[in-house]
Amino acid sequence: MSAQPSCLIVGAGMAGLTAASALSAGGWQVTVVDKGRGVGGRMATRRIGDARFDHGAQFFTVRDPKFQEQVELWVGRGWVAPWFEDGGHVRNMVIGGMSQLAKHLAAPLNVRTGVKLSEVRPLGRGWKATSDTGESFDADALLLTAPPEQSLALLGDCAGGLADGVVAELQAVDFDPCFALMVLLNGPSQVPEPGYFRPESGPLEWLADNSRKGVSAGLSSALTVHATGDFSRLNFDRPTDEVASQLLAAAAPWLGSSVESWQLHRWKYAKPVAGTWPGSLFSQTPSRVAFAGDGLAGGRVEGAFISGLAAARSLKY
Ligand SMILES: Cc1cc2nc3c(=O)[nH]c(=O)nc-3n(C[C@H](O)[C@H](O)[C@H](O)COP(=O)(O)OP(=O)(O)OC[C@H]3O[C@@H](n4cnc5c(N)ncnc54)[C@H](O)[C@@H]3O)c2cc1C
Structure with missing residues:
Protein backbone atom coordinates (compact mmCIF):
# COMPACT_ATOMS: atom_id res chain seq x y z
CA MET A 1 0.00 0.00 0.00
CA THR A 45 -36.53 11.12 3.34
CA ARG A 46 -38.65 12.01 0.31
CA ARG A 47 -40.44 15.24 -0.58
CA ILE A 48 -43.86 15.36 -2.21
CA GLY A 49 -44.62 19.04 -2.83
CA ASP A 50 -43.93 20.81 0.46
CA ALA A 51 -44.42 17.66 2.53
CA ARG A 52 -41.57 15.50 3.80
CA PHE A 53 -41.71 11.77 4.53
CA ASP A 54 -39.27 9.53 6.35
CA HIS A 55 -40.05 6.40 4.37
CA GLY A 56 -37.25 4.03 5.46
CA ALA A 57 -35.94 3.99 9.04
CA GLN A 58 -38.32 5.86 11.35
CA PHE A 59 -36.14 6.36 14.41
CA PHE A 60 -33.17 4.76 16.13
CA THR A 61 -32.47 3.40 19.57
CA VAL A 62 -29.15 3.35 21.41
CA ARG A 63 -27.72 0.45 23.40
CA ASP A 64 -23.98 0.43 22.62
CA PRO A 65 -21.80 2.92 24.59
CA LYS A 66 -19.86 3.96 21.46
CA PHE A 67 -23.07 4.73 19.63
CA GLN A 68 -24.36 6.52 22.75
CA GLU A 69 -21.31 8.79 22.70
CA GLN A 70 -21.86 9.52 19.01
CA VAL A 71 -25.58 10.21 19.42
CA GLU A 72 -24.88 12.62 22.30
CA LEU A 73 -22.59 14.54 19.95
CA TRP A 74 -25.31 14.67 17.28
CA VAL A 75 -27.88 15.81 19.85
CA GLY A 76 -25.46 18.53 21.00
CA ARG A 77 -25.13 19.76 17.42
CA GLY A 78 -28.92 19.93 17.04
CA TRP A 79 -29.03 17.14 14.41
CA VAL A 80 -30.87 14.53 16.48
CA ALA A 81 -33.57 14.70 19.17
CA PRO A 82 -35.63 12.24 21.20
CA TRP A 83 -39.00 11.49 19.55
CA PHE A 84 -40.65 9.19 22.10
CA GLU A 85 -39.86 6.49 24.65
CA ASP A 86 -41.15 2.95 24.48
CA GLY A 87 -40.20 -0.15 26.49
CA GLY A 88 -37.50 1.80 28.35
CA HIS A 89 -35.73 2.92 25.16
CA VAL A 90 -35.68 6.41 23.70
CA ARG A 91 -36.59 6.51 19.99
CA ASN A 92 -34.42 9.19 18.41
CA MET A 93 -35.40 11.14 15.29
CA VAL A 94 -33.36 13.32 12.97
CA ILE A 95 -34.24 17.00 12.69
CA GLY A 96 -35.38 17.65 9.12
CA GLY A 97 -35.74 13.94 8.30
CA VAL A 173 -28.22 -13.18 5.48
CA ASP A 174 -31.84 -12.94 4.44
CA PHE A 175 -33.87 -9.74 4.22
CA ASP A 176 -37.59 -9.03 4.43
CA PRO A 177 -38.88 -6.56 1.87
CA CYS A 178 -41.15 -3.68 2.89
CA PHE A 179 -43.73 -1.56 1.09
CA ALA A 180 -43.63 2.07 2.19
CA LEU A 181 -46.72 4.03 1.18
CA MET A 182 -46.40 7.80 1.48
CA VAL A 183 -49.82 9.45 1.78
CA LEU A 184 -50.44 13.18 1.55
CA LEU A 185 -53.66 14.20 3.36
CA ASN A 186 -55.50 17.52 3.02
CA GLY A 187 -55.90 17.91 6.80
CA PRO A 188 -55.04 16.29 10.13
CA SER A 189 -54.70 12.52 10.42
CA GLN A 190 -56.08 10.27 13.16
CA VAL A 191 -52.60 8.99 14.08
CA PRO A 192 -52.35 9.65 17.83
CA GLU A 193 -49.65 11.73 19.52
CA PRO A 194 -46.67 11.60 19.32
CA GLY A 195 -47.29 10.65 15.68
CA TYR A 196 -47.08 6.88 15.34
CA PHE A 197 -49.23 3.76 15.65
CA ARG A 198 -48.39 0.04 15.48
CA PRO A 199 -51.41 -2.06 14.44
CA GLU A 200 -51.42 -5.50 16.04
CA SER A 201 -52.80 -7.39 13.04
CA GLY A 202 -53.48 -6.97 9.33
CA PRO A 203 -51.12 -5.95 6.55
CA LEU A 204 -49.78 -2.84 8.32
CA GLU A 205 -46.78 -2.80 10.62
CA TRP A 206 -46.47 0.91 11.27
CA LEU A 207 -48.06 4.28 10.58
CA ALA A 208 -46.31 7.58 11.22
CA ASP A 209 -47.52 11.14 10.86
CA ASN A 210 -44.44 13.06 9.72
CA SER A 211 -46.21 16.33 10.50
CA ARG A 212 -46.80 15.38 14.15
CA LYS A 213 -43.26 14.00 14.27
CA GLY A 214 -42.03 17.45 13.28
CA VAL A 215 -40.36 16.38 10.02
CA SER A 216 -42.98 17.85 7.68
CA ALA A 217 -44.36 21.39 7.95
CA GLY A 218 -47.52 22.90 6.40
CA LEU A 219 -51.24 22.24 6.67
CA SER A 220 -51.28 18.87 4.92
CA SER A 221 -50.46 15.71 6.87
CA ALA A 222 -47.70 13.47 5.57
CA LEU A 223 -48.31 9.85 6.50
CA THR A 224 -45.83 6.98 6.15
CA VAL A 225 -47.48 3.55 6.10
CA HIS A 226 -45.28 0.43 6.30
CA ALA A 227 -46.59 -3.01 5.39
CA THR A 228 -45.51 -6.07 7.37
CA GLY A 229 -42.67 -8.24 6.09
CA ASP A 230 -45.12 -11.10 5.38
CA PHE A 231 -47.48 -8.92 3.35
CA SER A 232 -44.60 -7.29 1.47
CA ARG A 233 -42.95 -10.62 0.62
CA LEU A 234 -46.23 -12.16 -0.58
CA ASN A 235 -47.26 -9.17 -2.70
CA PHE A 236 -43.89 -7.73 -3.77
CA ASP A 237 -44.44 -8.12 -7.53
CA ARG A 238 -48.07 -7.01 -7.63
CA PRO A 239 -48.99 -3.83 -9.56
CA THR A 240 -48.51 -0.58 -7.64
CA ASP A 241 -52.18 0.50 -7.80
CA GLU A 242 -53.42 -2.78 -6.33
CA VAL A 243 -50.94 -2.75 -3.46
CA ALA A 244 -51.59 0.92 -2.68
CA SER A 245 -55.41 0.42 -2.65
CA GLN A 246 -55.10 -2.46 -0.22
CA LEU A 247 -52.76 -0.52 2.09
CA LEU A 248 -54.92 2.62 1.90
CA ALA A 249 -58.00 0.57 2.83
CA ALA A 250 -56.14 -0.92 5.82
CA ALA A 251 -54.95 2.56 6.87
CA ALA A 252 -58.45 4.11 6.59
CA PRO A 253 -59.11 4.27 10.38
CA TRP A 254 -56.02 6.50 10.83
CA LEU A 255 -56.39 8.79 7.79
CA GLY A 256 -58.92 11.28 9.18
CA SER A 257 -58.74 13.53 6.05
CA SER A 258 -58.99 13.09 2.29
CA VAL A 259 -56.07 11.63 0.38
CA GLU A 260 -54.52 14.22 -1.94
CA SER A 261 -51.86 11.96 -3.42
CA TRP A 262 -49.69 8.95 -2.61
CA GLN A 263 -46.47 7.28 -3.70
CA LEU A 264 -45.40 3.68 -3.12
CA HIS A 265 -41.78 2.68 -2.50
CA ARG A 266 -40.68 -0.96 -2.59
CA TRP A 267 -37.77 -1.69 -0.27
CA LYS A 268 -36.45 -5.00 -1.60
CA TYR A 269 -33.89 -5.34 1.20
CA ALA A 270 -35.63 -3.63 4.13
CA LYS A 271 -34.64 -5.50 7.30
CA PRO A 272 -32.37 -8.51 7.82
CA VAL A 273 -34.33 -11.39 9.35
CA ALA A 274 -31.70 -14.14 9.32
CA GLY A 275 -27.92 -14.20 9.60
C1 LIG B 1 -38.96 0.45 5.91
C2 LIG B 1 -37.80 0.43 6.87
C3 LIG B 1 -37.99 0.77 8.19
C4 LIG B 1 -36.91 0.75 9.07
N1 LIG B 1 -37.10 1.17 10.36
C5 LIG B 1 -36.04 1.26 11.19
C6 LIG B 1 -36.19 1.86 12.46
O1 LIG B 1 -37.25 2.37 12.81
N2 LIG B 1 -35.09 1.88 13.29
C7 LIG B 1 -33.88 1.39 12.89
O2 LIG B 1 -32.91 1.46 13.67
N3 LIG B 1 -33.71 0.87 11.67
C8 LIG B 1 -34.76 0.80 10.80
N4 LIG B 1 -34.60 0.30 9.55
C9 LIG B 1 -33.28 -0.28 9.19
C10 LIG B 1 -32.24 0.83 8.91
O3 LIG B 1 -32.73 1.69 7.92
C11 LIG B 1 -30.97 0.14 8.45
O4 LIG B 1 -30.54 -0.76 9.46
C12 LIG B 1 -29.80 1.08 8.16
O5 LIG B 1 -30.22 2.29 7.58
C13 LIG B 1 -28.85 0.31 7.24
O6 LIG B 1 -27.71 1.09 6.90
P1 LIG B 1 -26.61 0.44 5.95
O7 LIG B 1 -25.56 1.46 5.74
O8 LIG B 1 -26.20 -0.88 6.49
O9 LIG B 1 -27.35 0.10 4.56
P2 LIG B 1 -28.06 1.08 3.52
O10 LIG B 1 -28.62 2.26 4.18
O11 LIG B 1 -28.98 0.21 2.73
O12 LIG B 1 -26.83 1.55 2.59
C14 LIG B 1 -26.32 0.74 1.57
C15 LIG B 1 -26.10 1.64 0.35
O13 LIG B 1 -25.42 0.91 -0.67
C16 LIG B 1 -25.81 1.46 -1.89
N5 LIG B 1 -25.50 0.50 -2.95
C17 LIG B 1 -25.95 -0.78 -3.07
N6 LIG B 1 -25.45 -1.35 -4.20
C18 LIG B 1 -24.69 -0.39 -4.80
C19 LIG B 1 -23.91 -0.38 -6.01
N7 LIG B 1 -23.85 -1.46 -6.81
N8 LIG B 1 -23.24 0.75 -6.33
C20 LIG B 1 -23.32 1.84 -5.53
N9 LIG B 1 -24.04 1.88 -4.38
C21 LIG B 1 -24.71 0.77 -4.01
C22 LIG B 1 -27.32 1.68 -1.72
O14 LIG B 1 -27.80 2.65 -2.63
C23 LIG B 1 -27.40 2.14 -0.27
O15 LIG B 1 -27.47 3.55 -0.16
C24 LIG B 1 -35.63 0.34 8.63
C25 LIG B 1 -35.45 0.03 7.27
C26 LIG B 1 -36.52 0.08 6.40
C27 LIG B 1 -36.28 -0.19 4.94
Whole structure:
Protein backbone atom coordinates (compact mmCIF):
# COMPACT_ATOMS: atom_id res chain seq x y z
CA MET A 1 0.00 0.00 0.00
CA SER A 2 1.07 3.60 -0.59
CA ALA A 3 2.01 5.95 2.28
CA GLN A 4 -1.57 7.21 2.45
CA PRO A 5 -3.67 4.08 1.85
CA SER A 6 -6.84 4.47 -0.16
CA CYS A 7 -10.23 2.83 0.29
CA LEU A 8 -13.25 2.69 -1.96
CA ILE A 9 -16.48 2.34 0.01
CA VAL A 10 -19.62 1.13 -1.71
CA GLY A 11 -22.68 2.64 -0.03
CA ALA A 12 -23.34 6.00 1.62
CA GLY A 13 -25.73 4.69 4.26
CA MET A 14 -24.96 4.70 7.98
CA ALA A 15 -22.42 1.84 7.69
CA GLY A 16 -20.49 3.35 4.78
CA LEU A 17 -20.43 6.90 6.14
CA THR A 18 -19.38 5.73 9.61
CA ALA A 19 -16.52 3.69 8.14
CA ALA A 20 -15.53 6.58 5.86
CA SER A 21 -15.34 9.01 8.80
CA ALA A 22 -13.24 6.56 10.83
CA LEU A 23 -10.83 5.79 7.98
CA SER A 24 -10.49 9.47 7.02
CA ALA A 25 -9.71 10.35 10.63
CA GLY A 26 -7.03 7.62 10.49
CA GLY A 27 -5.33 9.27 7.49
CA TRP A 28 -6.85 7.17 4.71
CA GLN A 29 -7.83 8.61 1.37
CA VAL A 30 -11.46 7.59 1.10
CA THR A 31 -13.96 7.65 -1.77
CA VAL A 32 -17.57 6.69 -1.11
CA VAL A 33 -19.86 5.86 -4.02
CA ASP A 34 -23.61 5.32 -3.91
CA LYS A 35 -26.07 4.52 -6.67
CA GLY A 36 -28.78 6.63 -5.01
CA ARG A 37 -29.52 10.24 -5.97
CA GLY A 38 -28.65 11.27 -2.43
CA VAL A 39 -26.88 9.87 0.61
CA GLY A 40 -28.46 7.92 3.49
CA GLY A 41 -29.52 4.61 1.93
CA ARG A 42 -32.40 3.31 4.02
CA MET A 43 -32.24 6.42 6.23
CA ALA A 44 -34.40 7.98 3.56
CA THR A 45 -36.53 11.12 3.34
CA ARG A 46 -38.65 12.01 0.31
CA ARG A 47 -40.44 15.24 -0.58
CA ILE A 48 -43.86 15.36 -2.21
CA GLY A 49 -44.62 19.04 -2.83
CA ASP A 50 -43.93 20.81 0.46
CA ALA A 51 -44.42 17.66 2.53
CA ARG A 52 -41.57 15.50 3.80
CA PHE A 53 -41.71 11.77 4.53
CA ASP A 54 -39.27 9.53 6.35
CA HIS A 55 -40.05 6.40 4.37
CA GLY A 56 -37.25 4.03 5.46
CA ALA A 57 -35.94 3.99 9.04
CA GLN A 58 -38.32 5.86 11.35
CA PHE A 59 -36.14 6.36 14.41
CA PHE A 60 -33.17 4.76 16.13
CA THR A 61 -32.47 3.40 19.57
CA VAL A 62 -29.15 3.35 21.41
CA ARG A 63 -27.72 0.45 23.40
CA ASP A 64 -23.98 0.43 22.62
CA PRO A 65 -21.80 2.92 24.59
CA LYS A 66 -19.86 3.96 21.46
CA PHE A 67 -23.07 4.73 19.63
CA GLN A 68 -24.36 6.52 22.75
CA GLU A 69 -21.31 8.79 22.70
CA GLN A 70 -21.86 9.52 19.01
CA VAL A 71 -25.58 10.21 19.42
CA GLU A 72 -24.88 12.62 22.30
CA LEU A 73 -22.59 14.54 19.95
CA TRP A 74 -25.31 14.67 17.28
CA VAL A 75 -27.88 15.81 19.85
CA GLY A 76 -25.46 18.53 21.00
CA ARG A 77 -25.13 19.76 17.42
CA GLY A 78 -28.92 19.93 17.04
CA TRP A 79 -29.03 17.14 14.41
CA VAL A 80 -30.87 14.53 16.48
CA ALA A 81 -33.57 14.70 19.17
CA PRO A 82 -35.63 12.24 21.20
CA TRP A 83 -39.00 11.49 19.55
CA PHE A 84 -40.65 9.19 22.10
CA GLU A 85 -39.86 6.49 24.65
CA ASP A 86 -41.15 2.95 24.48
CA GLY A 87 -40.20 -0.15 26.49
CA GLY A 88 -37.50 1.80 28.35
CA HIS A 89 -35.73 2.92 25.16
CA VAL A 90 -35.68 6.41 23.70
CA ARG A 91 -36.59 6.51 19.99
CA ASN A 92 -34.42 9.19 18.41
CA MET A 93 -35.40 11.14 15.29
CA VAL A 94 -33.36 13.32 12.97
CA ILE A 95 -34.24 17.00 12.69
CA GLY A 96 -35.38 17.65 9.12
CA GLY A 97 -35.74 13.94 8.30
CA MET A 98 -33.58 10.83 8.55
CA SER A 99 -31.53 11.50 5.41
CA GLN A 100 -30.41 14.81 6.92
CA LEU A 101 -28.10 12.98 9.34
CA ALA A 102 -26.39 11.26 6.41
CA LYS A 103 -26.00 14.66 4.72
CA HIS A 104 -24.27 16.03 7.82
CA LEU A 105 -21.96 12.99 8.00
CA ALA A 106 -21.16 13.11 4.28
CA ALA A 107 -20.37 16.84 4.20
CA PRO A 108 -16.63 16.58 5.05
CA LEU A 109 -16.14 13.36 3.01
CA ASN A 110 -15.49 12.59 -0.64
CA VAL A 111 -18.86 11.10 -1.62
CA ARG A 112 -20.12 10.49 -5.15
CA THR A 113 -23.85 9.82 -5.54
CA GLY A 114 -25.55 8.53 -8.69
CA VAL A 115 -22.68 6.07 -9.24
CA LYS A 116 -23.84 2.47 -9.55
CA LEU A 117 -20.96 0.01 -9.51
CA SER A 118 -21.47 -3.01 -11.73
CA GLU A 119 -18.21 -4.89 -11.07
CA VAL A 120 -15.30 -5.01 -8.62
CA ARG A 121 -12.12 -6.93 -9.44
CA PRO A 122 -8.77 -7.35 -7.67
CA LEU A 123 -6.03 -5.35 -9.39
CA GLY A 124 -2.40 -5.80 -8.29
CA ARG A 125 -2.43 -5.37 -4.51
CA GLY A 126 -5.71 -3.46 -4.54
CA TRP A 127 -9.03 -3.21 -6.37
CA LYS A 128 -10.55 -1.81 -9.52
CA ALA A 129 -14.27 -1.01 -9.57
CA THR A 130 -16.32 -0.14 -12.63
CA SER A 131 -19.64 1.70 -12.76
CA ASP A 132 -22.49 0.95 -15.14
CA THR A 133 -21.45 3.99 -17.18
CA GLY A 134 -17.87 2.69 -17.51
CA GLU A 135 -16.24 5.00 -14.93
CA SER A 136 -13.50 3.23 -12.99
CA PHE A 137 -12.16 3.61 -9.45
CA ASP A 138 -8.87 2.19 -8.11
CA ALA A 139 -8.09 1.76 -4.41
CA ASP A 140 -5.81 -0.22 -2.08
CA ALA A 141 -8.78 -1.57 -0.13
CA LEU A 142 -12.48 -2.12 -0.74
CA LEU A 143 -15.37 -1.87 1.73
CA LEU A 144 -18.76 -3.19 0.63
CA THR A 145 -21.84 -2.11 2.63
CA ALA A 146 -24.67 -3.10 0.29
CA PRO A 147 -26.92 -5.98 1.38
CA PRO A 148 -24.71 -9.13 1.15
CA GLU A 149 -26.53 -10.61 -1.86
CA GLN A 150 -25.73 -7.44 -3.82
CA SER A 151 -22.11 -7.35 -2.62
CA LEU A 152 -21.63 -10.96 -3.72
CA ALA A 153 -23.11 -10.12 -7.14
CA LEU A 154 -20.60 -7.25 -7.50
CA LEU A 155 -17.72 -9.60 -6.70
CA GLY A 156 -18.94 -12.25 -9.15
CA ASP A 157 -16.41 -15.06 -9.61
CA CYS A 158 -13.78 -13.42 -7.41
CA ALA A 159 -15.97 -14.15 -4.35
CA GLY A 160 -14.36 -17.60 -4.65
CA GLY A 161 -11.05 -16.04 -3.58
CA LEU A 162 -12.39 -14.71 -0.26
CA ALA A 163 -11.11 -16.16 3.04
CA ASP A 164 -12.77 -19.36 4.26
CA GLY A 165 -16.23 -18.85 5.71
CA VAL A 166 -16.81 -15.32 4.40
CA VAL A 167 -19.11 -16.31 1.53
CA ALA A 168 -21.12 -18.63 3.82
CA GLU A 169 -21.64 -15.78 6.34
CA LEU A 170 -22.76 -13.45 3.55
CA GLN A 171 -25.09 -16.06 2.06
CA ALA A 172 -26.70 -16.67 5.47
CA VAL A 173 -28.22 -13.18 5.48
CA ASP A 174 -31.84 -12.94 4.44
CA PHE A 175 -33.87 -9.74 4.22
CA ASP A 176 -37.59 -9.03 4.43
CA PRO A 177 -38.88 -6.56 1.87
CA CYS A 178 -41.15 -3.68 2.89
CA PHE A 179 -43.73 -1.56 1.09
CA ALA A 180 -43.63 2.07 2.19
CA LEU A 181 -46.72 4.03 1.18
CA MET A 182 -46.40 7.80 1.48
CA VAL A 183 -49.82 9.45 1.78
CA LEU A 184 -50.44 13.18 1.55
CA LEU A 185 -53.66 14.20 3.36
CA ASN A 186 -55.50 17.52 3.02
CA GLY A 187 -55.90 17.91 6.80
CA PRO A 188 -55.04 16.29 10.13
CA SER A 189 -54.70 12.52 10.42
CA GLN A 190 -56.08 10.27 13.16
CA VAL A 191 -52.60 8.99 14.08
CA PRO A 192 -52.35 9.65 17.83
CA GLU A 193 -49.65 11.73 19.52
CA PRO A 194 -46.67 11.60 19.32
CA GLY A 195 -47.29 10.65 15.68
CA TYR A 196 -47.08 6.88 15.34
CA PHE A 197 -49.23 3.76 15.65
CA ARG A 198 -48.39 0.04 15.48
CA PRO A 199 -51.41 -2.06 14.44
CA GLU A 200 -51.42 -5.50 16.04
CA SER A 201 -52.80 -7.39 13.04
CA GLY A 202 -53.48 -6.97 9.33
CA PRO A 203 -51.12 -5.95 6.55
CA LEU A 204 -49.78 -2.84 8.32
CA GLU A 205 -46.78 -2.80 10.62
CA TRP A 206 -46.47 0.91 11.27
CA LEU A 207 -48.06 4.28 10.58
CA ALA A 208 -46.31 7.58 11.22
CA ASP A 209 -47.52 11.14 10.86
CA ASN A 210 -44.44 13.06 9.72
CA SER A 211 -46.21 16.33 10.50
CA ARG A 212 -46.80 15.38 14.15
CA LYS A 213 -43.26 14.00 14.27
CA GLY A 214 -42.03 17.45 13.28
CA VAL A 215 -40.36 16.38 10.02
CA SER A 216 -42.98 17.85 7.68
CA ALA A 217 -44.36 21.39 7.95
CA GLY A 218 -47.52 22.90 6.40
CA LEU A 219 -51.24 22.24 6.67
CA SER A 220 -51.28 18.87 4.92
CA SER A 221 -50.46 15.71 6.87
CA ALA A 222 -47.70 13.47 5.57
CA LEU A 223 -48.31 9.85 6.50
CA THR A 224 -45.83 6.98 6.15
CA VAL A 225 -47.48 3.55 6.10
CA HIS A 226 -45.28 0.43 6.30
CA ALA A 227 -46.59 -3.01 5.39
CA THR A 228 -45.51 -6.07 7.37
CA GLY A 229 -42.67 -8.24 6.09
CA ASP A 230 -45.12 -11.10 5.38
CA PHE A 231 -47.48 -8.92 3.35
CA SER A 232 -44.60 -7.29 1.47
CA ARG A 233 -42.95 -10.62 0.62
CA LEU A 234 -46.23 -12.16 -0.58
CA ASN A 235 -47.26 -9.17 -2.70
CA PHE A 236 -43.89 -7.73 -3.77
CA ASP A 237 -44.44 -8.12 -7.53
CA ARG A 238 -48.07 -7.01 -7.63
CA PRO A 239 -48.99 -3.83 -9.56
CA THR A 240 -48.51 -0.58 -7.64
CA ASP A 241 -52.18 0.50 -7.80
CA GLU A 242 -53.42 -2.78 -6.33
CA VAL A 243 -50.94 -2.75 -3.46
CA ALA A 244 -51.59 0.92 -2.68
CA SER A 245 -55.41 0.42 -2.65
CA GLN A 246 -55.10 -2.46 -0.22
CA LEU A 247 -52.76 -0.52 2.09
CA LEU A 248 -54.92 2.62 1.90
CA ALA A 249 -58.00 0.57 2.83
CA ALA A 250 -56.14 -0.92 5.82
CA ALA A 251 -54.95 2.56 6.87
CA ALA A 252 -58.45 4.11 6.59
CA PRO A 253 -59.11 4.27 10.38
CA TRP A 254 -56.02 6.50 10.83
CA LEU A 255 -56.39 8.79 7.79
CA GLY A 256 -58.92 11.28 9.18
CA SER A 257 -58.74 13.53 6.05
CA SER A 258 -58.99 13.09 2.29
CA VAL A 259 -56.07 11.63 0.38
CA GLU A 260 -54.52 14.22 -1.94
CA SER A 261 -51.86 11.96 -3.42
CA TRP A 262 -49.69 8.95 -2.61
CA GLN A 263 -46.47 7.28 -3.70
CA LEU A 264 -45.40 3.68 -3.12
CA HIS A 265 -41.78 2.68 -2.50
CA ARG A 266 -40.68 -0.96 -2.59
CA TRP A 267 -37.77 -1.69 -0.27
CA LYS A 268 -36.45 -5.00 -1.60
CA TYR A 269 -33.89 -5.34 1.20
CA ALA A 270 -35.63 -3.63 4.13
CA LYS A 271 -34.64 -5.50 7.30
CA PRO A 272 -32.37 -8.51 7.82
CA VAL A 273 -34.33 -11.39 9.35
CA ALA A 274 -31.70 -14.14 9.32
CA GLY A 275 -27.92 -14.20 9.60
CA THR A 276 -25.09 -14.98 11.97
CA TRP A 277 -24.45 -11.31 12.83
CA PRO A 278 -20.63 -11.29 12.81
CA GLY A 279 -20.66 -7.47 12.94
CA SER A 280 -18.37 -7.12 9.94
CA LEU A 281 -16.25 -9.42 7.76
CA PHE A 282 -12.71 -9.08 6.45
CA SER A 283 -10.62 -10.94 3.90
CA GLN A 284 -7.01 -10.41 2.88
CA THR A 285 -7.68 -12.35 -0.35
CA PRO A 286 -8.08 -11.96 -3.30
CA SER A 287 -7.18 -8.44 -2.12
CA ARG A 288 -7.89 -6.48 1.06
CA VAL A 289 -11.70 -6.27 1.41
CA ALA A 290 -14.17 -5.73 4.25
CA PHE A 291 -17.95 -6.11 4.44
CA ALA A 292 -20.26 -4.02 6.64
CA GLY A 293 -23.92 -3.12 6.96
CA ASP A 294 -26.92 -3.91 9.10
CA GLY A 295 -27.20 -7.32 7.40
CA LEU A 296 -24.11 -8.37 9.38
CA ALA A 297 -25.18 -6.76 12.62
CA GLY A 298 -28.81 -7.66 13.19
CA GLY A 299 -30.51 -4.74 11.47
CA ARG A 300 -31.21 -1.23 12.73
CA VAL A 301 -29.34 2.03 12.32
CA GLU A 302 -27.26 1.30 15.41
CA GLY A 303 -26.20 -2.06 13.93
CA ALA A 304 -25.07 -0.32 10.73
CA PHE A 305 -23.03 2.18 12.77
CA ILE A 306 -21.31 -0.52 14.84
CA SER A 307 -20.68 -2.59 11.72
CA GLY A 308 -19.14 0.36 9.84
CA LEU A 309 -16.79 1.06 12.75
CA ALA A 310 -15.76 -2.61 13.02
CA ALA A 311 -15.09 -2.86 9.27
CA ALA A 312 -12.94 0.28 9.30
CA ARG A 313 -10.95 -1.16 12.20
CA SER A 314 -10.45 -4.48 10.38
CA LEU A 315 -9.02 -2.70 7.33
CA LYS A 316 -6.50 -0.75 9.39
CA TYR A 317 -4.65 -3.79 10.68
C1 LIG B 1 -38.96 0.45 5.91
C2 LIG B 1 -37.80 0.43 6.87
C3 LIG B 1 -37.99 0.77 8.19
C4 LIG B 1 -36.91 0.75 9.07
N1 LIG B 1 -37.10 1.17 10.36
C5 LIG B 1 -36.04 1.26 11.19
C6 LIG B 1 -36.19 1.86 12.46
O1 LIG B 1 -37.25 2.37 12.81
N2 LIG B 1 -35.09 1.88 13.29
C7 LIG B 1 -33.88 1.39 12.89
O2 LIG B 1 -32.91 1.46 13.67
N3 LIG B 1 -33.71 0.87 11.67
C8 LIG B 1 -34.76 0.80 10.80
N4 LIG B 1 -34.60 0.30 9.55
C9 LIG B 1 -33.28 -0.28 9.19
C10 LIG B 1 -32.24 0.83 8.91
O3 LIG B 1 -32.73 1.69 7.92
C11 LIG B 1 -30.97 0.14 8.45
O4 LIG B 1 -30.54 -0.76 9.46
C12 LIG B 1 -29.80 1.08 8.16
O5 LIG B 1 -30.22 2.29 7.58
C13 LIG B 1 -28.85 0.31 7.24
O6 LIG B 1 -27.71 1.09 6.90
P1 LIG B 1 -26.61 0.44 5.95
O7 LIG B 1 -25.56 1.46 5.74
O8 LIG B 1 -26.20 -0.88 6.49
O9 LIG B 1 -27.35 0.10 4.56
P2 LIG B 1 -28.06 1.08 3.52
O10 LIG B 1 -28.62 2.26 4.18
O11 LIG B 1 -28.98 0.21 2.73
O12 LIG B 1 -26.83 1.55 2.59
C14 LIG B 1 -26.32 0.74 1.57
C15 LIG B 1 -26.10 1.64 0.35
O13 LIG B 1 -25.42 0.91 -0.67
C16 LIG B 1 -25.81 1.46 -1.89
N5 LIG B 1 -25.50 0.50 -2.95
C17 LIG B 1 -25.95 -0.78 -3.07
N6 LIG B 1 -25.45 -1.35 -4.20
C18 LIG B 1 -24.69 -0.39 -4.80
C19 LIG B 1 -23.91 -0.38 -6.01
N7 LIG B 1 -23.85 -1.46 -6.81
N8 LIG B 1 -23.24 0.75 -6.33
C20 LIG B 1 -23.32 1.84 -5.53
N9 LIG B 1 -24.04 1.88 -4.38
C21 LIG B 1 -24.71 0.77 -4.01
C22 LIG B 1 -27.32 1.68 -1.72
O14 LIG B 1 -27.80 2.65 -2.63
C23 LIG B 1 -27.40 2.14 -0.27
O15 LIG B 1 -27.47 3.55 -0.16
C24 LIG B 1 -35.63 0.34 8.63
C25 LIG B 1 -35.45 0.03 7.27
C26 LIG B 1 -36.52 0.08 6.40
C27 LIG B 1 -36.28 -0.19 4.94
